[in-house]
Amino acid sequence: MNKLKKVLNSQKVAPYVFVLPFILVFLIFWLYPLANSFIMSFQERLLGQAPKWKGFDNYTKLLTDKVFLKAVENSVVYMVWTLILLIPFPMIFACLINSKLMWGREFFKSAFFLPALTSVVVAGTIFRLIFGEMPGSLMNSILSHFGMGPFKYLKDQTLSRIALLTLACWRWTGVNMLYFLSGLKGIDQEYYEAAAIDGASSLQAFKSITMPLLKPTTIYVVTISIYAGLAMFTESFMLFNGNNSPKNIGLTIVGYLYRQGIEKNKLGYAATVGIVLLVVAMTINLIQLALTGMFKKEES
Known part of the structure; x- marks a missing residue:
């Protein structure tokens, strides 16, 4: 027992002991499912039946699947607009709240x-009622005062x-704003x-000081926003x-994966959708990281 304590307390072993939980979680809950999904994407998998090897048939079919391409279009458009709306406005709000002239700072935060603390299920249901097609729905009631609608x-x-997008902005503006607020706290006031x-x-000062020094935070927010936009599902499902x-106008990539894997029991084809989503998200993020210079070594 004493020997075990000495080994665990040694400077060489102790770091690995602290890192071990993360490594185990990474292997069990990320790497293994990813490897299994990759293998499944080359198979025809049905519950209760033995898997059949199909090679690249699933990928060939997916690239010509009009419904899947519609889902990709919806997800990409949603992602682009969330970047347009949920990067600059939260940054501006963060700067306003961080201003010395701002009153009620904690209240607005x-x-x-x-x-963000509201359940997506509850939020989606409420927004479905807000944007209902009946004349008495909130949006139609408001627009009726301007002679529009329903x-x-x-x-x-x-x-x-x-x-x-209204649902996305309502839910995630505050989260991104807090990211930018944390970045602003790290900027030395002597610059201003x-x-x-x-x-x-x-x-x-905002253009020459704030934006350049907020670059790491901005890149982080852009990175997670790209993934969140492409992987969006629950908001659309509830809305x-x-x-x-109707005509798959709200179908997303993850929604299509759900349809194939859960609703139609085509697990192999659903795995193919998941692998393609991973590749697309990683490719877009790697491109934006390269364009923003995150892979360049800083000159000493």
Whole structure:
């Protein structure tokens, strides 16, 4: 027992002991399922039946599957718009809240973050009622005062995307804002004081100081937003009250994976969708990381 304690307390072994839980979780809950899914993607897997090897047939079929391509289009459009809306606006809100002139700072931080604590199921249900097609729904009631509507939001491609993006902005603006707030806390105030002495305006200080020094935080938020946009499922599922939206206007890549794997019991084909989603998400993220210079070595 004493020998075991000595080994665990040694400087060479102790670091591996602390890292071991992460390694085990990584191997059991990420690497093994990923390897198994990769193998399944080359098979025809049905519950209760022996797997049949199909080679690249699943991938060939997927690339010509119009429904899958529609799901990819929906997910990519959603991802792009979330980047457009959920990067600059949370950054601006963070700068406003971080300003010395801001009053009620803690109240606004709590108010912005509160939606993130709400269940997606509850939020999706509420927004489905808000964007209902009946004249008495909240959005149609508001627009009726301007002589517009009623609209069938969840039966139109453009209007349904607006509803989905509204839900995304309501839910995730506060989360991204807190990321930027944490980044702002790491910026030395002396930079702003020096800029003020030199006569720089607030806009010039934001452009020359805040944005460059927030680059690591911005890249992180962009990275997780790309993955979150492509992997979005629950919001769409709840907003459209299921996985079968009119003409697949709300179908996402993960929704298509769910349809094939859970609803149709085509586990091999669903695994193919998952592998393609992983490759697409990683490719986009690696490209944006390369373009932002994250792989370049800093000059000493």
